Amino acid sequence: MDSADLVAHYAAAWGERDDLPPLGLLVELGLGRAGLRTAEAAEAVLRAALDAETPRLRVTGAGAYEGAAATADPVETRARIDALIVATSAFHRSLRRAVGPERPLILTAGGSVFFDLVMAGLREVLAEDKATRLILRSGAIFFHDHGIYERGMAALDERRGLVVGGEPVSASEGFKPALRVWAEVLSVPEPGLAICGMGLRDVAIDQGLPIPLQAFRDGAAISGAQDASVVRLNDQHAFVALGADSDIRAGDVIVFGLSHPCTCLDRHALLYELGEDGGVAGALALRFG
Template sequence: MLSISPWDARPLSATTRGIPLVDGIPSEEIGSRGWRPSRGDLALPALALDEAAFAGNRDLFLRWCEGAGVNVAPHAKTPMSPALARALREAGAWGTTVANIQQAAVLLANEIGGLAAGRRLGALLSAYPEVEFHAFADSPAAVAALAEAARHADRTELSVLVELGTGRAGARDRAAVEAVIAAVLAADGLVLGGVATYEGAAATPDRDETTHAIATLMERTADAFALVRRAAPHHQLLLSAGGSAYFDVVAKALAPVAKTDGNAKVILRSGALFFADHGIYARAFAEMDRRGGLVIDGVRRSAADGFRPALTLWAEVLSRPEPTLAICGFGMRDASFDQGLPVPLRLWRDGIEQQGLAHKLAVTRLNDQHAFIQVPADSTLAVGDVIAFGISHPCTCLDRWRVIYGLDADGAVTRALDTQFG
């Protein structure tokens, strides 16, 4: 496990959110209590992880990566959970991706800012000299910041990936790429490590426009790789891309480039797909099936069927003030809403599942800590009912929680997973 000090574990006693209000329970004993959110054993709302779904998504994607000739460094900023990052590494992930100095572990998937940020990064790296580290740069100014980091960390070969981009950060043309390469070659303590990009920022609501934009970005990435290879003829280089919603497109474009080179690796930075969801990733996997699905061991499989949503938000009904309105005990502080509102999945009353009720409900809007639920006037939904909701966009849901709960196939809590969002 390649990790950095911001992931030093904090005791679960630091927060009571979601935990029954009982003092003195060691975190390692939580999985033995037999708690079930469906029975109201947890202080709701609570966020839970379907352990089998997460493991299945992990194994499916790693098998696909092996067959596609690519590697993955899962983006740690999705769960910020040391335990889950460790599980992905132990299952075969190449490394871990982070977005800023606080998350720094193996591959810094962003620029770090100016010289002051370089000094902060250098101080962090000096404390962990054994960590393999790669950072992005899309300008000579970003390179200067990394050179400052290398100097403070006393590193002689800090790896820099030239970042290509569209819609977000990243060099926009050949001249900008050449300027970054020249700056790295001229700097003490830095080496060219490869090329990176993020294809997700190229996506638009128009399918054909998105296809063209990503294809163009992949061509630019391959061209930039050729320039870096010319400047660093003997180094093993990395070709890195985002790889959650369009990992099939990325691999098809970049894996042949690495194979032809013979001394390069493709590193995807996928994070959210390990959790999947009932929103944007469900739609992304359906689009992937339209493009041909997943090919594993020569067999074509459905991405939409293969990846299963692993996160569930549990909440209880607080009020039914009008015949067609119910208020649930969660809101914008508990659930993602930037890519779609939560979806009612299942419903329990006094620990017994009530069939046929949840699918007739709909979340219409959120306050800070209240969800407005549209209800059929004749529904028997009652105060105290517990509802399991699916979410859209795991990243912006997980970052609201300091503790998430693993659940087994029967819906019982297996463990508590602390997160490190600060």
């Protein structure tokens, strides 16, 4: 919530109906996407929210999202994230003073790449406020990927950001990509080119094209995918450039890694779970609100 107008709309809706569940309001600070940009603006929204409180409509915490602050420059990215977390800490202290020491509060931030910076930056304010719970929103790491988040974990390792039991551990080794797309080779119309049955309707492309990982023929692994690359997608087909010595043929199957699982999962109604033997062990229904 980053607007006093939104507070007024929520207050009106919850005041007109008694069948709505209790609603907690999080004041959002932001940089690069939504969220309040200044301390003064955040304080104004907080005052509006506190003035509108009822037993079923209450301020329950503060939130931020640091991922949108990232840029192509890692130094600038770090500075922007640090500034956002400092502002979030300061606002949370102000919020705590406003509601008193007893009210349980939520403090939420932490995407899938910079959650270590969030934890480090908010450690002090959390240590002094035992009635506040930190919630990290690191959704993509449940699937991880072979692209943007793989690079993000490598950068996290460079800053030794993942600490378990007081010791730095490797995020790149700890997080393994779990999402892949399997596509049949439909045609090899000319040397060096394979057409696969996978396209824009199947995979994410906003953070990079799919990456060939392994090829199979009659259920057995074969070579050829390691030197291949996806060069173009259309609706239902992938154009895959093959290495000079590739023996990829029509009927083979190529397994592709993905970059950015969020924009791949929303293209599917079912996600198939593979067992240790490579066979389908289950199916997960996907739903998006």
